[in-house]
Amino acid sequence: MAGGIGSRFWPQSREACPKQFINVFEEQSLLQQTLTRMAPIVPPERTLVVTHERYADLTREQLSPIPEENILGEPISRNTAPCIAYAAIKLRAMDPEAVMIVLPADHLVKREDRFLNILRKATVVANKPGALVTIGIQPSYPATGYGYIQYDPSESERDGAYRVRTFAEKPNEATAERFLDSGDFLWNSGIFVWRADAILENMQTHLKSTWRAFEEASRHLGTDQEDAAIRQAYYKSTRISIDVGIMERASNVYVVPGRFGWSDIGDWRAVYDLSDKNRHGNVLRGNVIVHDTSRCLVNAGKRLVAVVGIHDVVVVDTDDALLICHQNSTQQVKNVVDYLHAHQHKDFV
Amino acid sequence: MAGGIGSRFWPQSREACPKQFINVFEEQSLLQQTLTRMAPIVPPERTLVVTHERYADLTREQLSPIPEENILGEPISRNTAPCIAYAAIKLRAMDPEAVMIVLPADHLVKREDRFLNILRKATVVANKPGALVTIGIQPSYPATGYGYIQYDPSESERDGAYRVRTFAEKPNEATAERFLDSGDFLWNSGIFVWRADAILENMQTHLKSTWRAFEEASRHLGTDQEDAAIRQAYYKSTRISIDVGIMERASNVYVVPGRFGWSDIGDWRAVYDLSDKNRHGNVLRGNVIVHDTSRCLVNAGKRLVAVVGIHDVVVVDTDDALLICHQNSTQQVKNVVDYLHAHQHKDFV
Numbered sequence: 001m002a003g004g005i006g007s008r009f010w011p012q013s014r015e016a017c018p019k020q021f022i023n024v025f026e027e028q029s030l031l032q033q034t035l036t037r038m039a040p041i042v043p044p045e046r047t048l049v050v051t052h053e054r055y056a057d058l059t060r061e062q063l064s065p066i067p068e069e070n071i072l073g074e075p076i077s078r079n080t081a082p083c084i085a086y087a088a089i090k091l092r093a094m095d096p097e098a099v100m101i102v103l104p105a106d107h108l109v110k111r112e113d114r115f116l117n118i119l120r121k122a123t124v125v126a127n128k129p130g131a132l133v134t135i136g137i138q139p140s141y142p143a144t145g146y147g148y149i150q151y152d153p154s155e156s157e158r159d160g161a162y163r164v165r166t167f168a169e170k171p172n173e174a175t176a177e178r179f180l181d182s183g184d185f186l187w188n189s190g191i192f193v194w195r196a197d198a199i200l201e202n203m204q205t206h207l208k209s210t211w212r213a214f215e216e217a218s219r220h221l222g223t224d225q226e227d228a229a230i231r232q233a234y235y236k237s238t239r240i241s242i243d244v245g246i247m248e249r250a251s252n253v254y255v256v257p258g259r260f261g262w263s264d265i266g267d268w269r270a271v272y273d274l275s276d277k278n279r280h281g282n283v284l285r286g287n288v289i290v291h292d293t294s295r296c297l298v299n300a301g302k303r304l305v306a307v308v309g310i311h312d313v314v315v316v317d318t319d320d321a322l323l324i325c326h327q328n329s330t331q332q333v334k335n336v337v338d339y340l341h342a343h344q345h346k347d348f349v
Numbered sequence: 350m351a352g353g354i355g356s357r358f359w360p361q362s363r364e365a366c367p368k369q370f371i372n373v374f375e376e377q378s379l380l381q382q383t384l385t386r387m388a389p390i391v392p393p394e395r396t397l398v399v400t401h402e403r404y405a406d407l408t409r410e411q412l413s414p415i416p417e418e419n420i421l422g423e424p425i426s427r428n429t430a431p432c433i434a435y436a437a438i439k440l441r442a443m444d445p446e447a448v449m450i451v452l453p454a455d456h457l458v459k460r461e462d463r464f465l466n467i468l469r470k471a472t473v474v475a476n477k478p479g480a481l482v483t484i485g486i487q488p489s490y491p492a493t494g495y496g497y498i499q500y501d502p503s504e505s506e507r508d509g510a511y512r513v514r515t516f517a518e519k520p521n522e523a524t525a526e527r528f529l530d531s532g533d534f535l536w537n538s539g540i541f542v543w544r545a546d547a548i549l550e551n552m553q554t555h556l557k558s559t560w561r562a563f564e565e566a567s568r569h570l571g572t573d574q575e576d577a578a579i580r581q582a583y584y585k586s587t588r589i590s591i592d593v594g595i596m597e598r599a600s601n602v603y604v605v606p607g608r609f610g611w612s613d614i615g616d617w618r619a620v621y622d623l624s625d626k627n628r629h630g631n632v633l634r635g636n637v638i639v640h641d642t643s644r645c646l647v648n649a650g651k652r653l654v655a656v657v658g659i660h661d662v663v664v665v666d667t668d669d670a671l672l673i674c675h676q677n678s679t680q681q682v683k684n685v686v687d688y689l690h691a692h693q694h695k696d697f698v
Contacts, residue, residue, distance in 0.1 A: 011655070291684055304670040304697050306360070306685045309678025310662065317671060321653040324673060329658025335640055336655045348653050 001083055002031055002051040002059060002105035003074055007337040007349075008267040008330065011321035012299065015349055020106040021058050024271050031105045032062050037112050041119060042101065048072055048090060049105070050083045075231045080190075081245040082237040085203060085210055086230065088196040089218040099126050100199070102192040102242075108274060110261025118258035122193040125161040125254050132202065133161060133193040134247065136186025136255040137262050142176035145266050145331075147188035147243065150179075151255045164253040167243060186257050188243065190264065199246070206249045210237040267330040268314040268323075272297040286317075295327065321348050350432055351380055351400040351408060351454035352423055356686040356698075357616040357679065360670035361648065364698055369455040370407050373620050380454045381411050386461050390468060391450065397421055397439060398454070399432045424580045429539075430594040431586040434552060434559055435579065437545040438567040448475050449548070451541040451591075457623060459610025467607035471542040474510040474603050481551065482510060482542040483596065485535025485604040486611050491525035494615055494680075496537035496592065499528075500604045513602040516592060535606050537592065539613070548595070555598045559586040616679035617663040617672075621646040635666075644676065670697050 006019025013019040020031045044065035053073030091098040122133045151162035179185035203211035213236035220229035275283040286300030301317040312327040355368025362368040369380040393414035402422030440447040471482045500511035528534035552560035562585035569578035624632040635649030650666040661676040
């Protein structure tokens with residue numbers, strides 16, 4: 001799933017080249033890292049990438065090992081449920097018993113070996129009839145930026161999967177503390193494993209119009225009607241996430257808990273937290289001079305950046321726009337993008 | 350006097366175009382403001398500008414009312430004593446009884462009418478034989494960024510001038526408090542009024558080598574030897590300020606105290622303090638978006654600048670360099686320029 005616009009990463013992330021396509025850690029893009037990470041268990045020819053059609057070229061450029069026909073362009077953004085429906089009908093056509101691993105393209109995983117082991121376990125569970133499996137992250141602090149999954153610790157399955165009791169939205173601080181203390185709440189990673197036919201069956205029950213739209217489209221796969229049929233399916237679908245649309249309503253939902261250095265890298269603060277720092281706690285990239293400065297993330301672009309007497313600030317410089325943001329305010333960068341949209345400054349978004 | 354390099358105003362002030370030539374308040378340059386301010390009492394044809402010869406063209410461009418021959422280029426920077434000696438021999442050649450008003454080109458004066466009245470008083474005093482007159486600023490707070498002048502309040506002259514007791518260097522905070530409480534200390538503005546022959550006589554006594562060098566050069570004024578002679582004089586002169594070289598040593602020194610909204614605009618903080626602010630205490634120039642931000646000075650260049658969750662910070666963006674500096678650290682901007690010099694980043698200074 002590579003269709004997001006990453007507005008919390010403005011100004012480096014733009015509509016023309018969002019977060020998943022940029023090198024927030026100066027290596028591969030997050031999308032490329034996701035492909036590389038999965039290579040030991042899923043080869044490129046069995047990897048589908050669903051993205052907005054405007055990013056299809058960018059995706060092809062960045063993911064050259066993936067066959068062109070595996071890059072699925074969405075005509076409009078409709079959140080994750082239609083995206084997953086599209087991939088599911090494609091996979092089912094390739095193999096009626098196909099198991100899907102559903103991954104956001106813009107996450108970070110530090111312990112890739114552990115991560116793949118968790119996915120292997122989840123794949124075994126997902127082969128049980130009708131099972132929907134989600135990957136839960138053992139929380140390390142009372143995060144308010146993630147949704148949570150409560151599981152039933154008494155009902156351990158073989159392979160380390162547990163029955164899910166409930167999904168919870170992003171909590172406030174007190175609730176997050178309670179979740180952490182309870183011991184049976186996990187962070188919702190947004191990573192799922194299931195058979196393509198199982199998720200489509202659940203859509204038939206819980207998201208009927210979306211299901212009907214894609215079942216209709218699936219009859220045209222592989223014909224010259226395919227693009228038009230998919231376009232129709234998207235316009236007929238509901239804009240809803242798979243979590244809200246299916247997971248919160250379905251029975252037979254399992255979670256495999258894991259701890260593998262995961263982050264959804266939700267904002268610049270997360271990039272800072274996950275980066276190697278110098279002895280003053282600074283993360284400095286490009287041509288940067290600092291003086292009496294600590295705990296800053298500075299991404300210089302083409303310009304020299306001098307920072308004097310500044311602490312706990314993120315600086316991101318690009319050719320046409322510059323962001324200066326306190327580490328505690330990085331979630332609010334989205335507001336800047338909203339403002340730019342509202343005031344017709346389209347050049348900058 | 351327009352020869353400074355204004356390194357505390359990096360990155361807007363560069364060696365190629367220092368502080369006095371830029372529009373720190375978005376109007377005229379400080380140099381142009383200085384000429385305009387003096388126009389009611391000194392016409393352009395009687396104004397000399399002494400600057401480094403590399404700034405002669407820039408000065409001509411900015412000060413078109415001034416005759417070209419009134420722009421005096423210094424071959425090397427030697428602080429204010431040689432600069433004033435140069436102007437003094439030129440003026441004496443034009444009029445042996447000439448009175449000089451010596452003004453730094455990069456100061457701000459908010460009450461120009463009061464300022465001119467003070468200068469008129471000082472000019473009267475300067476006509477007394479041998480008198481050296483300086484303008485002192487009634488201090489409004491215990492500044493540590495200015496030198497001080499102690500005067501003798503018992504010996505008031507007519508025209509509001511007082512005998513100077515002593516000059517004091519920039520004090521520490523405790524001393525500055527004491528100076529303020531004493532009531533007989535003024536800020537040293539670096540503005541002087543005297544007859545050209547009087548300052549040259551004092552140089553003969555207190556700065557003999559500089560005096561001899563310029564007296565030698567003065568014999569070649571108006572000939573085709575003038576430039577070479579002046580060049581020689583500069584190389585033979587001592588690098589010293591007029592304050593240290595003459596004023597602290599001379600007798601017959603007077604001060605005229607005044608209060609006319611003066612600032613030497615020593616750093617970006619001073620620009621912030623002297624600028625009109627919006628209701629959040631921000632001074633925003635150019636294409637700037639702020640969110641949860643207060644008491645900031647933001648000078649956007651050609652780029653959009655977004656500032657989120659930031660307080661008490663100066664941001665100055667230019668084509669090739671960007672400064673982000675806490676309001677309490679603006680004096681340290683000079684260190685950045687020193688660093689750039691030391692590390693051969695000449696393109697940025």
